[in-house]
Amino acid sequence: MKSLNIGMIGYGFMGRAHANAFRKVSNFFALDRQPVLKAVCGRDATKAKEFAAQWGFDSIETDWRKLIERDDIDVIDIAAPNDMHAPIAIAAAKAGKMILCEKPLAMNAAEALKMVAAVEKAQVPNMVWYNYRRVPAVTLAKQLIDEGRLGRIFHYRAKFLQDWTISKDLPQGGAGLWRLDAKVAGSGVTGDLLAHCIDTALWLNGPMDKVTATTETFIKQRQHTLTGKVESVGIDDASLFLARFANGSLATFESTRYARGHKALYTFEINGENASISWDLHDLHRLQFYDYRDEGRVRGWRSIHVTDAEHPYMDKWWVPGLQIGYEHSFVHQAADFIQGLASGTPTAPTFRDGLATDYVTDAVLKSAKTGRWETVKK
Ligand code: SOE
Numbered sequence: 001m002k003s004l005n006i007g008m009i010g011y012g013f014m015g016r017a018h019a020n021a022f023r024k025v026s027n028f029f030a031l032d033r034q035p036v037l038k039a040v041c042g043r044d045a046t047k048a049k050e051f052a053a054q055w056g057f058d059s060i061e062t063d064w065r066k067l068i069e070r071d072d073i074d075v076i077d078i079a080a081p082n083d084m085h086a087p088i089a090i091a092a093a094k095a096g097k098m099i100l101c102e103k104p105l106a107m108n109a110a111e112a113l114k115m116v117a118a119v120e121k122a123q124v125p126n127m128v129w130y131n132y133r134r135v136p137a138v139t140l141a142k143q144l145i146d147e148g149r150l151g152r153i154f155h156y157r158a159k160f161l162q163d164w165t166i167s168k169d170l171p172q173g174g175a176g177l178w179r180l181d182a183k184v185a186g187s188g189v190t191g192d193l194l195a196h197c198i199d200t201a202l203w204l205n206g207p208m209d210k211v212t213a214t215t216e217t218f219i220k221q222r223q224h225t226l227t228g229k230v231e232s233v234g235i236d237d238a239s240l241f242l243a244r245f246a247n248g249s250l251a252t253f254e255s256t257r258y259a260r261g262h263k264a265l266y267t268f269e270i271n272g273e274n275a276s277i278s279w280d281l282h283d284l285h286r287l288q289f290y291d292y293r294d295e296g297r298v299r300g301w302r303s304i305h306v307t308d309a310e311h312p313y314m315d316k317w318w319v320p321g322l323q324i325g326y327e328h329s330f331v332h333q334a335a336d337f338i339q340g341l342a343s344g345t346p347t348a349p350t351f352r353d354g355l356a357t358d359y360v361t362d363a364v365l366k367s368a369k370t371g372r373w374e375t376v377k378k
Contacts, residue, residue: 001026003074004033004338007067007097009041009088010079011051012175014102018079018129019055021330028316029335032342041067064088068095078102081178082186086111089126089351093118098125100337104195104361105354107186109377112358116351127337127347128354130199132266134332136324137287138200139312140304141270141277145204149291150272156205156243156251158268160193161259165219165237172233174225181224182234190215190239190361193255196266198360199349204270206247208360208376213241215368218258241364285323 006022008015022035041061042048048060061067064084068076068091076092077100078085086106092099099119105128106112119126132138144150165180172180179185179192202208215236224231238256245251259265266281278288287304294300307323309315313332317324333347340347349357359377367374 001032001034003036004341005036005038005072005074006077007039007041007061007070007073007075008037008057008077008079009064009067009084010081010102011040011042011048012079014079014129015040015051016055017131017327017330018077018100018102018334019057020327021334023056024331025334025338028331029339031335031338033338035334035338038073039067039070065091068092068097074098075100081184082107082191083184086115089115090118093122093124093126096122096124098341099351100127100129101351101354102129103199103354103357104128104186104191105351105358107191109355109358109362112351112355116355119351125337125341125346126351127333128199128349128351129330129333130196130349130354130357131326131329131333132196132200132281133203133349134313134329134336135279135281135284135326136312136314136332137279137285137304137306140287140306141279142204143312144275144277144289145270149275150270150277151274153205153245153247153249153270153272155271156201156245156249156268157270158197158201158251159254159265160189160197161255161262161265162189162193162257163260163262165257166260168219168222170222171225172222172231172235173227177225180222180233180235185235187361187365188215188217188235188237188239189255189257190236190364193257193266194239194241194253194364195357195361197253197255197268198357199353200268201245201251201253202353202356202360203349204268205245205249205251207245207356207378208251209244209246210373210375211241211243211360211363211367212373213239213364213367215239215365236365236368239364239368241367243360284325 243251269278
C-alpha cells in the first residue's frame with residue numbers, strides 16, 4: 001500500500017487526537033494509502049522527542065519551515081495554536097503539500113480568506129478538523145435532515161458550555177492556556193466553542209443570513225504566563241447570539257466557560273414541521289428523535305442508540321450495542337480524507353467551509369460591538 005506521510009505541527013491536546021486518528025485509521029477502515037507518522041514539529045526539542053517516542057513518529061523538527069521543505073512529507077497537519085494556522089498553511093500550500101488544519105481555520109475571516117486563496121491556487125487537498133460532524137449520531141442527524149424527515153425547519157438551538165476558566169487566578173498565555181490570550185487565539189469562546197456549533201449548524205441547516213450577539217469578559221485581567229505581568233484579557237468569556245438562517249428558521253447559540261458544572265456540554269436541537277432532533281455531546285452515542293407522523297398512541301421522543309451496523313461508520317467498529325467515543329470522530333475524519341483522495345472528492349469541511357464559519361464568528365464579534373444585527377458575508 002502506498003504511504004501517506006504526515007508531518008504534524010503541534011503536540012498538545014489536538015496533536016494527540018490527530019496522531020491517534022492516523023495510528024488507528026487503517027486498522028478499522030479499508031484505505032488505499034497507509035498514513036505514516038513521519039515527523040512531529042514543535043519548538044521544544046525535548047518535548048517533541050518525547051511526543052515522537054510516545055506516539056511513534058519517525059523524526060522531529062523544531063522549525064515548521066524545515067518540515068514544509070522536506071520532500072518526504074505529503075501532508076502538513078496543523079495542530080498548533082490559532083495564530084500559526086495562516087502562516088503555516090499558506091507556506092505549505094506554496095510547497096504543494098496537502099493540508100489539514102485544526103479549527104477554527106484562522107484568527108478571523110480575512111486570514112481565512114488568504115488561506116482559501118492559497119490552497120485553491122495550489123490545488124492541494126485541504127480540510128479543517130471540525131470533528132463533531134463525524135460523531136455517528138451527528139452524521140445520522142444529517143442523514144435524517146437530508147431525507148426531508150423534519151420537513152420545514154423552524155428552530156435551531158445550540159450551546160457549548162464549559163467551566164474551566166472561572167478562577168481569577170488562572171493565568172493567560174503559554175502552553176495549554178493560549179486559548180485565553182486573544183493575540184494567539186483570535187477570540188475566546190466565539191472562535192473556540194461557538195465555531196463548532198456554527199460549523200455543525202451550517203452543515204445541518206444551511207447558510208446563515210444575519211446575527212445579533214452579545215459577549216462578556218468576566219475576568220478583565222489575568223497574569224500572563226510568558227511575561228509574568230498582569231495584563232488585560234482580550235478574549236470573550238461568554239458569547240450568545242440570535243441568528244436567522246436562509247431557510248427561514250430562527251436560531252439561538254450560547255457558549256461560555258463560566259457554566260459551573262459543565263465540562264463540554266455541546267448540545268443542539270432542531271425543530272421541524274414534522275419532526276425534531278436533539279443531541280448532547282455528554283451522551284454522544286445517542287440521537288433523540290421525535291416524529292409527529294408516528295401513530296398517536298406510541299408517539300414520543302425516541303432515544304436512538306447509534307451503535308448498529310446501519311448507523312454511520314458503526315459497521316467499522318465493534319458489534320451492535322457497543323459504543324464508541326470522542327476520539328473516533330477524528331478517526332472517521334482521517335478515513336474520509338484518505339478515501340476522498342482516492343476518489344478525487346474534496347472532504348468537507350474544506351478550508352472554504354472553514355471560511356464560512358469564520359464569516360459567522362466575525363459577524364458575531366462585530367455585532368457584540370455595534371449592538372446591531374450584522375449580515376453574514378458569503
Ligand atoms: C476547549 O476547551 C476545547 O478543547 C476546544 O478547543 C475543542 O475544540 C473542543 O472540542 C473541546 O474544548
